Structures are given as structure tokens and as C-alpha cells.
Amino acid sequence: MEITPRIKELPNHLIDQIKAGEVIEKPASILKELIENSLDAGADKVHIQIENNGLDLIAVSDNGHGMNYEDLPKAFGRHATSKLNKFEDLYQLSSFGFRGEALASMSSISRITCSSSPKSGHGGKLVIHGGQQVSHIEFENNESGTAINIRDLFYNTPVRLKFIKSKTSEKNAIWKTLNSFILSNPKVSFFIKYGSGDKAIYPAKDNIKERLKQVFKKNNEDFIVVNGEYEGHKIFAMVGPKSGRGSSKNNQFLFANKRLFSDKAIHSAVLKAMEGVWGPGESGAYCLMLDIPPSYLDVNVHPRKTEVRFFKSSIVFSLVRSSIEKSKPKKTFSFDNADKGDLENLLNENFSMKNNWESEGVNSSPNLFSITESFFLFNHNGRPYLINAPILFEKYINLKMREVVESEIVPLLIAEPYPIAYGPIDNLFEELSAFGFIINRPDKETILVKSVPDYLSELPIRNILSLFFTYLEKAPKKGLKDSFLSIDNIKMTKFSLQQILLMLKPFLSTWGSSEFAKPLNDEVLHRIYH
Template identity: 35%
Template sequence: MTISSSTDSKIQILPETLINKIAAGEVVERPASVVKELLENAIDAGATDVHVTVKNGGKDLISILDNGSGMSESDAQLAVERHATSKIYNEDDLFRISTLGFRGEALASIASVSHFELLTCNDENQGGTRILIKGGYLEQLSKIGFPKGTKVTVERLFFNTPARLKFLKTTATELQHIQQHILQKSLANPDIHFRLTHNRQLLLNLPGGQGLQTRIQQIFGEEFLDTIFPVNHEETSLLFSGFISFPSKPRKSRRWQYIFVNDRNVKSPAVNHGIYDGYGIFLGKSQHPAFFLNIQIDPTEIDVNVHPAKTEIRFRNSQLVHTILADQISSALKECASRRFFGREHSQSQMS
């Protein structure tokens, strides 16, 4: 729709650079937001090795190198445009999303508020592509020798939005947020090798390929495994698997709670309440369960297009999800408690 406007009109169409900065305000809240978006791109590209490098909590530099599928020169040029994506093609696709990214605005938003470099290659025989953007303006497009995969480097984040820059927290706080995003992605994708280097010091090195239990052990230690046990359930509407804490091992905080829906780390009252209701009387006042739960469900049964951060989802039938989780976790906990109790009784009777 095209509408002409008179010269004295007070309402004006915003320039593209300003539109991108507004979008960046929703997508890029802090350095960790950049890391999250770039990690999702790497995972969607099929990477098995992802190395995150940051300086001063990501305020000076964020660089993410992956060995995913990479992009051709034409795709790389489109990737830094707003609302350009390879993950959805029509309106119906919004209701069957199976990738982490889909909005097509992350790279353009990030590039509008930083010094942004994209190196990518999908065919080493054809060579790679380098794109350099400063504050939303293309500075350079060239061919470059580069292995298959992608490297995105973001420097001087928020250099042209000083109001946003002054709201950043200390280096330690910003680094903590970055680490949390990497841990979330690593728990959802235990087959991928994740590394984090901060100020030239390797902070995280999480080899992939050994399953969720090993990933939990890598992050939280061997002793933590003694406090959790595996659960899984499958039916036509959904399936879930993961680990939850023993009824006798509650926690004093919610720190050890991770929910994944179709491998996406999410916030979901329906899932959370279902798990807590499943624990029921096993939890005392101010006690919380630990859980690492991955729910697989038909993409048409959920809506992930709720917020630009893509961490909030809606279930088409949230009550059903709540009921299944509450019933199955309650049964698993009761069986676990019974097995531990009667198993101990049985072993004692065998000795007497």
C-alpha cells in the first residue's frame, strides 16, 4: 500500500537506519543478546563446533566462529538485510517453526549498533565472503579465503547509541549473562562442542557427543549427578526426556531449572507449574526441584512468535501439557521413592 503525503505532514516514514536501531532495542539488549542470536544461527546452520570469544564482557568484542554450513556471497548479502531469512517463506511457516531463528532481523539489528564483520563460506573451492558494516552502513564486500563455516565479529557494541551503552552493567555481570546463554544452548545441544574465551582466557570447554548426562556433569560436576535421575515419557501429543532431582534432594533456589521445547530454551508457566505440581508433597516451603527437561512437540502445537527474544512460547493446549507433566513426574517420583525405600528394606532382609 502506497500513500502519498503532503510536504506539511507531521508524520514521516522513518529512514532504514533508524528503523534498524529501533529493532535493535528489542533484539539486542546487551552483549549476551548478541551471543544468543549468533549461537542460534550457528546451531541452525548445523555446526558441531562453536567457539565464542569476548573481551571485557562483550562490551569491546564478541566473536563467534562455527563450522556450520556457511553461506554463499548472495546469501551473505541478504542475511544482513532486515527480515531476510532462510527459515520461513510464508505466513503458514510461522506456525510450524522448527528452527531457533526465524524473524530475520538479528544480524541487521546487531550491525546497526556496532562495527560488524561477517566472514562466511559454504564452498571452499569458491572461496569465502567478507562483509564489513559500521553502524548499519556497508563499508566493504569482498572475497576472502575462509574455511567452510561462519565467523561473526561484533566490536564497539552500542557505539552510536550512547543511551543504551550507559545501561550496560559491569564486565563481570555482562560476562555472567553470556555464560548463562552458552550453558543453556549447551544443555539443549549436548552433541555440539562449545567453547568460551574471555580476555584470552578459556573459561568453558564443553566437548560434545556424549549426551545430556555428560553435559550436566561437565557443567555442574560429578557429585551433582548423584542428586538427579532420568525421566522420559512418550505419547501421541508430546514426548519428554531429561533429568529431575530425587524427591529427597530439593534445592533452595531455582538455579538448576532448565526447560527446553523442541531444543529451544524457554519460559513456560504451563511446564513449570506442571513440574511443581508433579512434585507436590515432596517439596517443602521454599524448596525447589532441579530439572533439565526437553519436550518434543509438533511445531504446529506451539507459538514461538510471541516476543523478539523467542524465549516465551504459547501451547495450543497448555492444560494438556500441564496435566501430562504433573501426572508423569508424580508417578516417576513415587516410583523412585518406592524403589529406593523397598530396595533398601529388601537388601536388609536378605542380610538377616
């Protein structure tokens, strides 16, 4: 028969060591708690020193409001805080801390020396080893501030020490923590001494953009600046357009009311919004700051306070996604030097290709998609082609001008007036009529177009003719046909799907011209389909 074990209460120091695990997971967690305390104390100068990636020493000193001699030991007691009075205060927080647990947790698993002093009154110096007070002395100082040294982290809980990851990952976590405070508190100066390296100084700045430059250690001129607001929820973000696989994590920051947090769903919203700018499966640097009405934000989700809950999470997600989408640069696409990635992004961005290419006829719309104003995707005999509209137009006009006969002239129901003053163009009226344009001049300032060639009647003629006439006015000597086709600005003309189909039609029987239609790379399509 087994002996029934007796139930006994745990001694306080053991409770403290166990509970410390909830708050202090690694050196970076201590650093986070200490800097938060300094900021909560209103400091605008924070000095930080780290030795052996935080295992030997984490020292943080500040010029905040400090503590007086009597209060100092209380700060290290469990559930002791000056920041919260009643539960409801949790939803109107203006401080990082509220649990009154951080200092107690760290004091139980390290050796701490803390000196603190208020602006007036007596300050004190307290030494605690593994939760046991070693000394507490009073001293006078006329500057307010607090300095805490945490040495020999986990010295009395060797098992915890084993869970410390590689030097690199601890270092990365520490720098991510440091960078998050540097970014979100631009008006606070930070002085950082990391191991044997030089002291890094971050002087106070007016805005986060300057800090971003320092933190990301690269120019952020090309960063996308995002601003948005919806129902009291605000977003400010800066997102880097360059992307890569992996490693970007250290440069991705989410803040809710200045508090760094992690949230996979919001990260995915950023990825989704940046599709087309960031490559598939890649991501880039971002710093995203949410300003949430305090009563809509729950920070009391986990003792480490690195998770938050939004009461209106759908607002937050759509705010993130739509604000970034609105601000991101529209990709400019060039037919001639488009690479696979460009195409893939373009296609992904503009439509999902669920259509069956084989079964549709030429005149039905699933065969033609508009990608940008100038580029269309066209299915010919089951194969997709990218259509360059300005070149297609040029080829179409060329073809038509060769075959035009008078009977194909289409009179316009209402003659189109154009504000073109009397000049060289008037000498061309006769020549123009041979091409199907019947034009006359009712007064010195206007010309009237009464009919146009049939092949133009369904195209955006008003737009095309204005450009054409402007060109003729300037360079009438250059032969009519050349003038018509060398209108650079034709690129600005918008064509409808119908007009593109119309212009494509004459070429379908002799398909094969690659000047305006380029077959899409099979590999790219394969990746899109599957």
C-alpha cells in the first residue's frame, strides 16, 4: 500500500522562486521590467549595462522620481505597487507596471543592489540575495533617481539556468527589448553599454522616424508611412519595403499603447497587407504602433504582459490591414523587364485565377483581365498572354490605316468640338478626310469632328483625338500616320476590356506577334494555380 503524502504549505522563498518563472524567463525579461519601471517613474534618461548577456549583470539606472528609504524594501515585496488601487484601474492604465511583482520575482533568483532617492527626503540602498535582505542603509542625495544592479541571475535555481538558450538568442532577445523601448520612447535618452563593446548613445529625438533610423541601422527614407484611425483606434506605422526570408523578426515591432506585444494574427494582417511589395513567403521590417482607447485593451492576459487582448479585435485587424494597403506603393510594372516575381505578385494582387481557361470563348470576359491600365491578361487557345495595350493600339491603328476605305467612315451623331485654334492643322483637313476623319472649322477657336474611321468609333476617340490633334499642332510636318502613332501619351489612355477585345480581334487569325502579346511563363502560372 502506498503511503498517502501529507499536504503542507510551501515556504515563501520557494513560492517566490516558482512564481518568478512566470515573469522572468530570461535576462531580456528582467531588462524589460526594469526599463518599464524607469519609464513609469517618469525618467527621461536611462543608463543600461549588460555583462555576459545579462547572466552576470543587468544594471539600469534612471533619473525618475525615485523611492524613499522606508518604501524601498516594500518595492521588493510581493504584490507591492504604487500603480494600481482598484481592479478597474487596470482598464485606465497609464503605466507599464501594475502587478507589483517584477522586483519581487527578480530578487528571489539573483543578487540585487538597489539605490534610490526621491527629490527631497532620504534615499536608501538595499541589498537582497535570493530574496533575503542583506542590508538596508539610509543616505542622502539631492538628485532623484534609481539604480538597480541585478547580478548572478538564476544562481540559486541552476535548473532555470539550463533553460537559457544560446548566447546569440539571448543577445537577440535583449536587443529586441532594448530596441523596442528606444523606438517607442523617442523623447527618452538611452545610454547602453553591452559587454566590452562601446557605449551606444541614443539621444532624445522628436519623433520615432529618427529613432527608426538608428535602430534599423539603415536609411528609412523608403519606409512606407502609415496613418489611420477608426472608432477611436489609431495606427501609426512604418514599414520597410524590402523583404527576406526568416531573420526579419528582430526588426518587427508591434506596440499597443506603447507596450510591445506579440500577436500572430496581427502579424499575418501585416503580411497580407504587404503582399505584392514583399515577396511570397517573405517579410520585412516594421514598427506598428496602435493607440487603443484604454478601456478597449486588456493587458492583464499573462504575467509577462507581452500579450494583450483587444475588445474590438476586428476593428484592430481591419485598421491594420486597410491602412497599410492604402499607403503601400502601387507596383509599377514594365512589360519588358518584368521578372517572374513581379508577374506573380501582380497576378496574385489583382485576381485569383480560379477560371478554367479552356472552356471559355473569346468574347466572354473570363478570357481577359485588366491588370493595370496598360496591361491585360488574355487567354488565347488555353494559353495566357500578357497584352501591352499601347502597343496593341499602335499595331491596330497601323493595320487599319492600311486598309481603310471611305465606306467605313462612321458619322458621329453629335459632332465632337475640340478647342484648337486656326493654324497649321487646317492644312491637313483634306488629307485627314482620306483617312476617315471629316473635320471642319466653325470658328477660329474650334474644330468639329463630324465623322471618324470605323475602326476608331468604338475606341476612346475623344481622348485619342485630343492627343492626336495636340501632336499635329506641334509637329504637322511629320506625315499623318507617323504623327498618329508616335503619340507618347497614348500610354495614358484607358481602354476597356471591350475595346481591347475589339483591337485584338484582327490579330487572332494570325496570332504570333509578340510585340503586344507575350506568353506568360509556365513556371509562374504553375505556382499561381497550385
